[in-house]
Amino acid sequence: MKILIIDPHFITRSGLIHVITTYPGEISIYEATTFAVAQDYLASGERFDLIFTELDLPDADYRHVVSRLRELSPSAHIVLFTWRSQSNDIQGAVSQGARSYLRKDALAEDVKMAIHGLLQGRTYMPTESLRYREQSEAERKLSPRQREIMQLLAQGLSNKEIANILGITEGTIRVHLSAIFKAIKVSNRTEATLWYLLRQN
The missing domain is CATH 1.10.10.10 (Winged helix-like DNA-binding domain superfamily/Winged helix DNA-binding domain)
Structure with missing residues (x-):
């Protein structure tokens, strides 16, 4: 499995890599601190199974991060790994092609459970952070x-x-x-x- 992590913060990337590598299997992990670096990876012909991305990147509008990733890597499973929690932001990203959403402030056990599922090809959405109370x-x-x-x-x-x-x-x-x-x-x-x-x- 080939994974790309797009996040400007070293500690965040390191923590995510630590959790991912606790699971067995052949996994190759690439890191990008900006959207431009990620774009270089994707434009070079590298094909990724999973792409973890922060929406707030120093060189990209958060509203278009997922749509641009989808254009560059249409077959990848895009995972929002972000501090953003506004429903409209998440809905917008999902409508553009994100398949999973993992909050950075999630409990450690929730992160481990989510990543275990992602590595097995499942999607993940945290019910406790997505609320809509009116019955349509x-x-x-x-x-x-x-x-x-x-x-x-x-x-x-x-x-x-x-x-x-x-x-x-x-x-x-x-x-x-x-x-x-x-x-x-x-x-x-x-x-x-x-x-x-x-x-x-």
């Missing part, structure tokens, strides 16, 4: 079964795993997900997960 009209359209599916989806489970838990077929799960995406006006699982997590009390 779209949310009220979801059936109890669809809410169950959304809850399991937000845990990073696959269609097969959800189907096994609920005792229904994968085909039925796909039909429900299609209806859910249409009802809440999202286009993929990542956006649906964020939509669900933002509405947890």
Whole structure:
């Protein structure tokens, strides 16, 4: 696995590298202190599986960091590793292609759990930091079964795993997900997960 960490602070990069390297496996880690350095890596043809990025970089507008990374590395799993916690900032980054969000002030155990999942290809969103208390009209359209599916989806489970838990077929799960995406006006699982997590009390 090849990982790129984009962050201007040495201590942050070192701490993240320390946690990542406690897990087994062949892992190559590259560091970039600015967006320009990251861009050089990506433009050189290097392909990364995971990209951890701070949104507040000295040479880039935080509102466009993820979209620019997505253009340079469309197949990478982009992880927001940032102090920013405003819902609109995170939503904007996710809509541009970020798949996971890890807060820098998260508890150590949460960081370890998140990184373990990321190294296995799962996404991560911290429920305790994403709040949206008003029930929307779209949310009220979801059936109890669809809410169950959304809850399991937000845990990073696959269609097969959800189907096994609920005792229904994968085909039925796909039909429900299609209806859910249409009802809440999202286009993929990542956006649906964020939509669900933002509405947890």
